[in-house]
Amino acid sequence: xxxxxxxxxxxxxxxxxxxxxxIAPPPPGEFGPGPRTSAHGLYVVTLLDxxxxxxxxxxxxxxxxxxxxxxxxVQNATIAIAGGMPQHGHGLPTRPxxxxxxxxxxxxxxxxxxxxxxxxxxxxxxxxxxxxxxVIFNLQI
Numbered sequence: 001x002x003x004x005x006x007x008x009x010x011x012x013x014x015x016x017x018x019x020x021x022x023i024a025p026p027p028p029g030e031f032g033p034g035p036r037t038s039a040h041g042l043y044v045v046t047l048l049d050x051x052x053x054x055x056x057x058x059x060x061x062x063x064x065x066x067x068x069x070x071x072x073x074v075q076n077a078t079i080a081i082a083g084g085m086p087q088h089g090h091g092l093p094t095r096p097x098x099x100x101x102x103x104x105x106x107x108x109x110x111x112x113x114x115x116x117x118x119x120x121x122x123x124x125x126x127x128x129x130x131x132x133x134x135v136i137f138n139l140q141i
Contacts, residue, residue, distance in 0.1 A: 023086045025119045031138045038133035041068045043126050045135045047109075055117050055141050060099065060110040065126060073105030074128055081109065083122040092122075114141045 033050035037043070048062040065074040079098045084091035092113070099110035114120055122137040 025087070026138050031140055033139075034135075034137065036135045036137060037068055038126065038135040040131070040133045042131050042133040043068050043074060043135065044071070045124060045126070047122075047137060050137075050139070053114065053139060053141050055114050057113065058094075059112040060108060061112060062102070063098075063107045063109050063124070064105045065107065066105050067130070074126070074130075075104070076101065076128070077107070078127040079107060079109075080125040080127075081112075081122070082125070083120060085116075085118055086121055087119060092120075114139075117141050 033047035035044050035046040038045065044066050046064045048064065050059075050061050053059065063079070065077055065079075066072060067074055081096045081098075082091070093115040094111050094113045096109055096112040098107050100108040102108060112122075118141060120139045120141055122139060123134060124137075125132060125134045
C-alpha cells in the first residue's frame with residue numbers, strides 16, 4: 001500500500017455516502033405555512049403565525065383545519081406531529097403536540113422547535129370520523 005491509498009479510500013467513501021444521502025428539496029412553491037391540502041384531499045390545513053420561524057426558539061402555533069370539500073371547520077380532530085430535516089436525516093429535536101383544541105377549526109400546536117437553519121419538513125396526520133390523512137409543510141428556517 002502506498003501512502004496515498006488510505007486518504008484516497010476515505011475521500012471515495014465520503015463521496016459515495018454524500019451522493020447516496022443527497023435529497024433535493026421540493027420546488028419553492030411547496031414551501032410555506034399553507035394553506036396545504038392533505039394527500040387525499042380530506043383536509044386543508046394552515047399554520048398560522050408561521051411566516052418568520054427562526055432556529056433555536058420554542059413555538060406554539062395556531063393551526064386551522066377545514067374540510068377539503070366543504071370548507072367547513074373540522075372539530076375534535078386527533079392530530080399527530082412528525083418531521084425533521086430530510087437532508088440531514090434527523091427528526092425534530094422536540095416532541096411537539098396539540099396542546100389545546102380551540103373553537104371551530106383552530107388547534108394549538110405547542111412545543112415546536114427547530115435547532116438549526118435549513119429545510120425542515122413538518123408532517124401532520126389528521127384523524128376524524130371522515131378518515132385519516134396527512135399534510136406536509138416544507139419550511140425554510
